[in-house]
Amino acid sequence: MSTREIVYQPEKYWDRLFAPGGHVGIVTSVDTQGRVNAASYATCVRIVHNPVQIAFTTSMKGHTRENILATNEFVVNLPSFERKILEAVRVAGLPFEKGVNELEKAGLTAIPSQTVKSPRIEECTRHFECEVVWTKEWLGRMMVVGNVLAASVWAGYVDSKGYLLWDKIKPVAFAGAPYFNTFVAATEIMSVGMPYEGPEVSAGEASNRSYFEDI
Ligand SMILES: Cc1cc2nc3c(=O)[nH]c(=O)nc-3n(C[C@H](O)[C@H](O)[C@H](O)COP(=O)(O)O)c2cc1C
Numbered sequence: 513m514s515t516r517e518i519v520y521q522p523e524k525y526w527d528r529l530f531a532p533g534g535h536v537g538i539v540t541s542v543d544t545q546g547r548v549n550a551a552s553y554a555t556c557v558r559i560v561h562n563p564v565q566i567a568f569t570t571s572m573k574g575h576t577r578e579n580i581l582a583t584n585e586f587v588v589n590l591p592s593f594e595r596k597i598l599e600a601v602r603v604a605g606l607p608f609e610k611g612v613n614e615l616e617k618a619g620l621t622a623i624p625s626q627t628v629k630s631p632r633i634e635e636c637t638r639h640f641e642c643e644v645v646w647t648k649e650w651l652g653r654m655m656v657v658g659n660v661l662a663a664s665v666w667a668g669y670v671d672s673k674g675y676l677l678w679d680k681i682k683p684v685a686f687a688g689a690p691y692f693n694t695f696v697a698a699t700e701i702m703s704v705g706m707p708y709e710g711p712e713v714s715a716g717e718a719s720n721r722s723y724f725e726d727i
Contacts (some may be wrong), residue, residue, distance in 0.1 A: 533685065536684050585628040
């Protein structure tokens, strides 16, 4: 019999309870004329490990949706938990007119991508160049799933095996609605043991190994 008190939360708090629910990102895209667009998204989630695929949801009104449907590509740029870039995230989230380059408005630097026309953002520590796999519209929103074609990171911000140096990268999540200006940092990594001895352990490890074998 548990002695811990556990409380159900009302629906209006579910979003906050799931924080961090995904990474905050600035999605860059281009329109059919090649004009750059950038917008902030709190819903960026890596949904498949191998091949690496990233999803986010967007409103039906935005230029990001329009560009992605027209060009089938985008870049997810991940900021760190640093005030200056997070302020730029807020600027990129403002409703500028179509054709306005939010990177210029936010004082951010566009650098060319290797595989897509959408640029990377120099001030973001990580960049994922994506081709669209599928989109789905529901509840007045659109979910976008992208297949990563190339990914880059600030030199010296990952170890030789590609693991994040957490104290440098400082991943950042969104604290939950309605806090459009409040962010959460995750800075610790911990490898944990297996406090169970049974035949399922070796089977589980074998299946994990085959799942992650190319990573
Ligand atoms: C921190 C932050 C997170 C946001 N997350 C999302 C999101 O997950 N989905 C969404 O549709 N809009 C989100 N927005 C709002 C969009 O960035 C905003 O609507 C933007 O103007 C869309 O730009 P676009 O028209 O260039 O696509 C967020 C804004 C901020 C500041």
